[in-house]
Amino acid sequence: MARWGGQAHPAMRVPSPSVREAASMYGTAVAVFLVILVAALQGSAPPESPFPYRIPLDPEGILELSWNVSYVQETVHFQLLVRELKAGVLFGMSDRGELENADLVVLWTDGDSAYFGDAWSDQKGQIHLDAQQDYQLLRAQRTREGLSLLFKRPFGTCDPKDYLIEDGTVHLVYGILEEPFQSLEAINVSSLQTGLQRVQLLKPNISIPALPSDMRTMEIRAPDVLVPGQETTYWCYITELPDGFSRHHIVMYEPIVTEGNEALVHHMEVFQCAAEFESFPHFSGPCDSKMKPERLNYCRHVLAAWALGAKAFYYPEEAGLAFGGPGSSRFLRLEVHYHNPLMIKGRRDSSGIRLYYTATLRRFDAGIMELGLVYTPVMAIPPRETAFVLTGYCTDKCTQMALPPSGIHIFASQLHTHLTGRKVVTVLARDGREKEVVNRDDHYSPHFQEIRMLKKVVSVHPGDVLITSCTYNTGDRKLATVGGFGILEEMCVNYVHYYPLTQLELCKSAVDPGFLQKYFHLVNRFNSEEVCTCPQASVPEQFASVPWNSFNRQVLKALYSFAPISMHCNKSSAVRFQGEWNLQPLPEIISKLEEPTRHCPASQGQSPAGPTMVSIGGGKG
């Protein structure tokens, strides 16, 4: 048995075959523990943090997670700081942040000893030790701040009980053990204080571009807002650029979060208002306030967006986002989403975004293009569907007409749906073959809409096709969910950030409305029930009266994957490029991207076969 101190210790003892056999018999509770004695380092300073990313897990900040990512080793190193350790803690990941069916590490005590183990929770929330231990404890250490646990996990483990760490959103979950448990199996998550935190765990490995020497900053911040004591607040604040502010390039921006409010500020966006209005009224208040001036709805051009866990956003060295100068509005809208589940009252906040900009314009203007579905009710999701997919196209005809011969380069992407969105992906296809993923989030949440730098810039050539698919869960809805602007309607959008700027602002599609009417006619013909497909009914009314039996569901799916589309290939949301855009054929895809092959970690044989005993006794920091 190894005895070791507070330093990270890469070598773990390989268990003997008898331990391995015992592990395979685990569940009979006859486990052989690999004991690691950890010296408690009372009051010693923590080693310099090698962890670039940090996030509070719970609203009070008792648990704080830091991490880094090795794409070479396909491994994440986690450092979990437990500020006030009671009887233990659990931490892990699950598909959508539920504590059931979660992949967990658990630090627990039976009153005498403390243990660390890779575990999982079943659908009833009961915890079980994993037959294969893939979270590997590297260090347990008392520091001034609390107990610090250092452990690592490969992205994929090939253990069916383990979560696969993928690009996009990861739902982290945690729980606090208030008292000892005789065994891991005695723990049920339903009896614990638990919660979730969404984060992009696999941050891209991008080097910071060179910044201009004449760079200046501007802070767009909430004006010492008294955060309402309610769970959800979207705060709107109107500010303006200085008089005569000329054309500049934004080259980066970063969040400014008021100290102590790290767990409260969920996301922030800066929008530029529409140039066609001379001025906008000043306002500072909840975005859904009755007092909010109507005109603020015309402040929708995104300049900057940040969400929890994100760090600074950098434009590529050769591009910047233009703002200021003639032809653009001086008025900006800051929107801050306060997530306050503990209903804390009296908290003040001045969070915002710091823009870094230069007067020395870079070679290219950056732009934002909308891909996906037109906001129209003809695209609808039947009720009680757990994974219904809608797809929007940016066709070869549109990219042929609107993109420059050298193409455009997408470097960032922000995925967007309303409440029922669960997955979003955009794929680029060329000559009928899917070529690469522009951005994919298989654990997408409408509550976590970051702008994400792409790991790899995607170049789009004239004639390419961009296919954006959204997966929705309408399991709790009784009526069809149609496309539209309302929060209870749906969207499927990928805002892609690219350069050089083109006139193409919007490249989206929807099913041809005539074919949808054929569908309603067919529904009428096949069903004895009365379905209102009379011409005077609106499309939402027609959808509302469809009896959602298996036939009507499947035929709607078949319609969406067959019927011709109507394209929006637009310069601005109202101005189309010239050409015929109705009754366009669906892009034909003759070869799909292959699923990535999952690597099982080579180090599998070296992980401990049972839980690790940990000494966390000793004085407080």
Place this chain on the structure above:
Amino acid sequence: MARWGGQAHPAMRVPSPSVREAASMYGTAVAVFLVILVAALQGSAPPESPFPYRIPLDPEGILELSWNVSYVQETVHFQLLVRELKAGVLFGMSDRGELENADLVVLWTDGDSAYFGDAWSDQKGQIHLDAQQDYQLLRAQRTREGLSLLFKRPFGTCDPKDYLIEDGTVHLVYGILEEPFQSLEAINVSSLQTGLQRVQLLKPNISIPALPSDMRTMEIRAPDVLVPGQETTYWCYITELPDGFSRHHIVMYEPIVTEGNEALVHHMEVFQCAAEFESFPHFSGPCDSKMKPERLNYCRHVLAAWALGAKAFYYPEEAGLAFGGPGSSRFLRLEVHYHNPLMIKGRRDSSGIRLYYTATLRRFDAGIMELGLVYTPVMAIPPRETAFVLTGYCTDKCTQMALPPSGIHIFASQLHTHLTGRKVVTVLARDGREKEVVNRDDHYSPHFQEIRMLKKVVSVHPGDVLITSCTYNTGDRKLATVGGFGILEEMCVNYVHYYPLTQLELCKSAVDPGFLQKYFHLVNRFNSEEVCTCPQASVPEQFASVPWNSFNRQVLKALYSFAPISMHCNKSSAVRFQGEWNLQPLPEIISKLEEPTRHCPASQGQSPAGPTMVSIGGGKG
């Protein structure tokens, strides 16, 4: 390292951790071999065979496989006899008998040493060593007959490269190595003599019932028929029981296939004619002959059925199939299906079935019931489908009306489709919930239609539903495949053998023809192409003119899983039970059977990490 002789040796050495690690790095071709030296037993007698099942693998009988099954250990022990060993042999399993993507054991030599290893072939037929060695060599031994290899494999291994041994048909594959190979990777199956053999590997653990001492036999054979030189012939032959033949019970039967015609005789059935007619005209000729007397259509009560690959059939000890005596016809019809794709002319055949019967009646009469789809073109499979499913129902209404209060007990089952059938399953549902599988074959082949004793007798109560689904592959067809009697048409049938006998002979369904016409109308409406749905066109003509785009395929699927059905709940094929059987609702299933959880073998940690070196030198037997 262990040195051991010719006796089976249950204990294998557990490899040291270093070997395990090396195994996980396999693919870099740096493997550490666990060497087992096997003493060559020259000329010694083989140990008494503990293997109840035996089959030649190749047409010449060079390779012979014996095996047994342990349901407790979930393991198959194989004994492969190689009569004339050249440079090696490969043996294994694959989805449908292909040598590509197969799970293999390979015995090969590099000229100096011989090796035995668990391997797999990729889609190009190249062979690779498995990272996880699940075929475990227990003994290699020279005998008088040849080299005998004894090895075992768990049903499931949790290795994605391994075949899962399941109930139903298993496609065994083999190959003969004529010369040494420097490495396993140097072998490509395309350069070898290879072949396949279909077998039910997981035979039920049923003992042969006691047979009555007064058992007699009777042969029902074709009268030296000149087999027509056409692909498909159903030959009908009328014969009769001896005058005054009293009531007997058939307790077993077996096929008699004329030597040389083994590949020609596809299936045979013996039917008893209807009792309401005094006599039937004698006839011997094709069943579809214009000369066939109309009355022979009343000879449809199945007495015995055999198909390619089946062996003798035994009734349970408490039941027998009644024939003879008052109230039953003396006339029998033998139907032989000759499948003659090479259009051989001049072949004579006297195949038939030998019945074993007793005058000492058993407690229960047994019967045969047809489940699945009605033979009608309204059930069709689009072309170019690799896994299209059609489903036939035996509804609660029919079982309620036709079954006795105490229910019936199904003890055997014969699955039947024509050439494109790939899977067949019948599931029993009660109160809308799937309860158990009656019979399942996920590797079904139309060339291997055995009557199989069930591992577990299934009791069907009045009100139960029996759902029979067939999966078809029409990947090589250009037109739709419709239901019907022709060999190029399709069937989906499960002949279940049960007791006590009821009047219900046929419990099958098909989609309502009116709804199918709605489908053709819809196809017309949605497609610009001309589709012949004119009322004078036959259903096969209508299907032949459907343009098979994704929409028409998906809507046909949706139709079949939604539209009401027409039930055949028949006493004999022409006489329905009283009641309304048209436009019946599809049975609603609210809970499906769960997929069985796959056990990874507990002994996983004990299998060798690399190939095993084998001494197969020494003199010949």
